Amino acid sequence: MVAAVRAETRWATRCIPIFLAAAVGYTTYVFSKRICVDYFLRHRQQTGPAIALLVLHFTFLCLMVATYFRVFLVIQYNPGVTPLGPLAVEREEREKEAQKNRTLCGRGRGREEDLEANSFDAYWPDPNVDSPGLERFYSKSVFICHTDGRPRWCSSCYNWKQDRASHCSEINRCVKKMDHYCPWVGGIVGETSFKFFLQFNFYTAVHCITILTASAICLRSSIKDGALDGFVVGAVVISAFFGLFTFAMTATSARYACVNLTNVDYIKSKTLVHQLAIQVPRGTAPGLDYSVITYPLPKPDSDRSINQSPTPPTTSEPMSERDLLATRTFAVVKTEKGENPWHLGWYRNWKSIMGTNILDWVLPFNHSPCEDYENNESFYEMGPLIQELRRRYHLPEMPLNEKGGLELREPEQRRSGRGGVGGASNAAL
Ligand SMILES: [Zn+2]
Numbered sequence: 302m303v304a305a306v307r308a309e310t311r312w313a314t315r316c317i318p319i320f321l322a323a324a325v326g327y328t329t330y331v332f333s334k335r336i337c338v339d340y341f342l343r344h345r346q347q348t349g350p351a352i353a354l355l356v357l358h359f360t361f362l363c364l365m366v367a368t369y370f371r372v373f374l375v376i377q378y379n380p381g382v383t384p385l386g387p388l389a390v391e392r393e394e395r396e397k398e399a400q401k402n403r404t405l406c407g408r409g410r411g412r413e414e415d416l417e418a419n420s421f422d423a424y425w426p427d428p429n430v431d432s433p434g435l436e437r438f439y440s441k442s443v444f445i446c447h448t449d450g451r452p453r454w455c456s457s458c459y460n461w462k463q464d465r466a467s468h469c470s471e472i473n474r475c476v477k478k479m480d481h482y483c484p485w486v487g488g489i490v491g492e493t494s495f496k497f498f499l500q501f502n503f504y505t506a507v508h509c510i511t512i513l514t515a516s517a518i519c520l521r522s523s524i525k526d527g528a529l530d531g532f533v534v535g536a537v538v539i540s541a542f543f544g545l546f547t548f549a550m551t552a553t554s555a556r557y558a559c560v561n562l563t564n565v566d567y568i569k570s571k572t573l574v575h576q577l578a579i580q581v582p583r584g585t586a587p588g589l590d591y592s593v594i595t596y597p598l599p600k601p602d603s604d605r606s607i608n609q610s611p612t613p614p615t616t617s618e619p620m621s622e623r624d625l626l627a628t629r630t631f632a633v634v635k636t637e638k639g640e641n642p643w644h645l646g647w648y649r650n651w652k653s654i655m656g657t658n659i660l661d662w663v664l665p666f667n668h669s670p671c672e673d674y675e676n677n678e679s680f681y682e683m684g685p686l687i688q689e690l691r692r693r694y695h696l697p698e699m700p701l702n703e704k705g706g707l708e709l710r711e712p713e714q715r716r717s718g719r720g721g722v723g724g725a726s727n728a729a730l
Contacts, residue, residue: 303472314484331536340519361508368501371665373487381493382474386459426454430598439596442678446578450594450633464680480564496669499554502547509544561650578631591632644684
């Protein structure tokens with residue numbers, strides 16, 4: 302479990318479910334007893350509408366409760382945080398140890414410890430050319446990068462930041478496809494919980510509309526009769542408040558799902574420029590409007606660096622054939638403002654989050670398909686913008702023997718006398 306850093310947020314997150322349970326208990330009592338039984342059944346003698354309203358009410362109540370527990374449990378046990386770097390793990394252990402000592406000694410946080418924690422941020426980013434986790438990026442064909450061609454770096458988690466991950470200051474961790482911190486559902490809404498969050502908001506909005514409609518009819522009648530029921534007024538206020546709130550959240554979340562943006566993306570979507578490392582053939586020289594970077598990164602004493610030829614360096618130890626084939630060159634290019642590299646078209650965007658069929662869309666069982674997408678190409682399915690960027694920057698096409706994992710098969714092809722592009726391609730098929 303990943304708890305909020307600030308005590309007030311932790312307490313709000315713990316108390317809100319109790320408040321929600323009280324609101325649901327209250328409206329269920331008023332709707333079932335005072336509206337359906339007392340008003341529709343006894344007062345107006347309308348059995349059909351009373352039963353229909355009760356069925357609607359409990360159907361959406363069950364769906365609302367089920368989706369709430371689904372989103373709450375996912376957020377508690379699988380919030381989609383990315384791993385901490387080795388030094389961040391060390392820092393966490395140090396902080397736990399210091400906390401234990403403070404509790405034992407009964408004293409406050411020491412200035413000395415604060416200074417020690419701050420000095421940690423000086424390591425930005427990891428200068429190690431064989432930094433753990435770096436290979437996960439350059440083994441793909443495209444990833445989000447800094448101007449220098451290295452992946453984005455999180456100085457709090459002390460780790461490379463995966464595409465579409467953002468650092469959440471509330472829990473002090475990077476979260477995949479972070480949307481927002483929501484104490485109403487128990488924590489951070491991100492890749493693993495967004496689908497269930499949208500479903501929960503939708504069912505709550507429909508549930509509230511059912512209560513609001515029936516209680517408004519009941520209230521109008523009781524005003525005519527001159528006998529205002531305070532319980533029904535309470536139900537109108539609660540259902541109107543939560544109904545409006547969740548309707549707005551449903552509409553906003555559905556819109557994000559259709560355009561494949563998170564709340565974090567959307568805030569800066571009009572002005573954000575993405576910087577991408579796109580794989581190009583080994584040996585590609587820098588262009589007029591793009592630089593190139595070659596991985597694995599050169600050792601400090603090597604001649605190779607960004608914007609230099611990615612051909613093997615002339616060092617005392619020549620590169621092995623395997624190392625040469627594992628070498629990958631990337632062009633560092635920029636999108637225009639507001640362009641979204643993950644935009645697949647609204648229907649495919651929607652399916653990548655909500656699932657591939659209607660049952661997936663309405664039931665809170667299966668996770669979003671985008672959680673399992675990662676492959677040799679990219680962390681998430683990329684849209685047509687990548688091909689457009691290749692054309693826009695006149696990037697050379699990738700030869701077949703450099704695509705995917707083919708280069709690692711090449712030595713075998715040569716040994717077996719079936720070398721060349723065609724042989725490698727057939728072997729891959
Ligand atoms: Zn982080």
